[in-house]
Amino acid sequence: MRLIPVLDILSGRAVHAVGGDRAHYRPLQSILHDGSDPIVIAGAFRDVLGLRDLYLADLDAIAGSPPAFDMYRSIAGLGLSIWVDAGLRSAEFVPALLDANVATIVAGLETLRGPGDLAGIVERAGPSRVLFSLDLRDGAPLGDWGTSDPVEVARLAVNAGVRRILVLDLARVGTHRGLQTGAIFDAIRRQYPHVELAVGGGVRGVEDLQRLAERGIASVLVASAIHRGRIGREECRKIVGENGETG
Numbered sequence: 521m522r523l524i525p526v527l528d529i530l531s532g533r534a535v536h537a538v539g540g541d542r543a544h545y546r547p548l549q550s551i552l553h554d555g556s557d558p559i560v561i562a563g564a565f566r567d568v569l570g571l572r573d574l575y576l577a578d579l580d581a582i583a584g585s586p587p588a589f590d591m592y593r594s595i596a597g598l599g600l601s602i603w604v605d606a607g608l609r610s611a612e613f614v615p616a617l618l619d620a621n622v623a624t625i626v627a628g629l630e631t632l633r634g635p636g637d638l639a640g641i642v643e644r645a646g647p648s649r650v651l652f653s654l655d656l657r658d659g660a661p662l663g664d665w666g667t668s669d670p671v672e673v674a675r676l677a678v679n680a681g682v683r684r685i686l687v688l689d690l691a692r693v694g695t696h697r698g699l700q701t702g703a704i705f706d707a708i709r710r711q712y713p714h715v716e717l718a719v720g721g722g723v724r725g726v727e728d729l730q731r732l733a734e735r736g737i738a739s740v741l742v743a744s745a746i747h748r749g750r751i752g753r754e755e756c757r758k759i760v761g762e763n764g765e766t767g
Contacts, residue, residue: 521729521732521733521737521738521739521740522573522738522739522740523571523573523729523739523740523742523751524571524573524574524575524603524718524720524739524740524741524742525565525569525571525573525574525575525741525742525743525746526574526575526576526577526720526741526742526743527558527561527562527574527575527576527577527743528548528577528579528743529558529576529577529578529579529580529588529591530579530580531580532558532588532591533548533556533557533558534548534550534556534557534558534561535548535556535579548561548747550564550746550747551747551748551749552564552565552568552569552746552747558576558591558595559591559594559595559598562574562595562598562600563598565600565746566598566599566600569746572599572600572601573600573601573602573603573739574595574600574601574602574603575602575603575604575605575626575720575741576592576595576602576603576604576605577605578591578592578604578605578606578607581605581606581607582605582606582607582628582630582631583607584607587604587606587607587613587616587617588606589616589617589619589620590620592604592606592617592620592621592622593620593621596620596621596622596623597621601623601624602621602622602623602624603622603623603624603626603651604617604622604624604625604626605626605628605653606625606626607628607631608625608626608627608628608631608632608637608641609631609632609633609637610633610637610640610641611637611640611641611643611644611645614641614644614645615644617645618645618649623649624649624650624651624684625641625645625649625650625651626650626651626653626686627641627642627650627651627652627653628652628653628655629652629653629654629655629661629662629663629665629673630653630655630662630663631663632663634665635665635676635677635679635680636680638652638677638680638681638682639680639681642680642681642682643681647681647682647683647684648683648684650682650683650684651684651685651686651718652677652680652682652684652685652686653685653686653688654670654673654674654677654685654686654687654688654704655688655690656670656687656688656689656690656691656704656721657689657690657691658689658691659689659704661673662690670687670704671704671707671708671711674708674711674712674715675711678712678715682715683714683715683716684715684716684717684718685708685715685716685717685718686717686718686719686720686739686741687704687705687708687717687718687719687720688719688720688721688741689720689721689722690721691721692721692722693720693721693722693743702735705717705719705735705737706735709736716738716739717736717737717738717739718737718738718739718740718741719732719737719739719740719741720740720741720742721741723740723741723742723745724745724750725745725750725751726750726751728740729742729751
């Protein structure tokens, strides 16, 4: 299992995401760095914690602004494998994201117009480079794909060519309330055992990570638990092996 630290970036600064209420996000306060410079914090994920992957949510792009390609390129230049949600609505920006050394292009339910646009992204980037984010709020899918069943949304994504799915409940992000999407990712895993699953939103500490590893989750997104010191250097050493996988 991979441990994926998260950076939420707004107006060029790292911010503390809580509950998906973006209008009230404030500059990030982290034990890793006394400022909110995303490039410095990204370097600390690598140097202090020994992590090699990074999930970057470009909140400006998700809201409709152009993606911050130069920032992606700078962070990738640190030697990190970056996963980027740039608010894709179609395949338009896929070539530029690949050119910016984005390792994993995140295509989120929140901004995608439908399965057809998702299929176009998968076709241009390839299924190994695309992660479909099943964006939820309290278990209910965001966006309008004609169904309120998250497992049915996952079926539509798989039919569009997706082979990697992130189950992300925005209402849980930054709240330390724990994940509440177990039934959803268990159902997806049963129906689509070939799909690589990642989860995020509400991880409290090492115990949550251990339980997710036991359930066969491939990757876990973590932010606040790292920035507040609940998951630190020693915990990462125990969880993450030489290849960035749990021991």
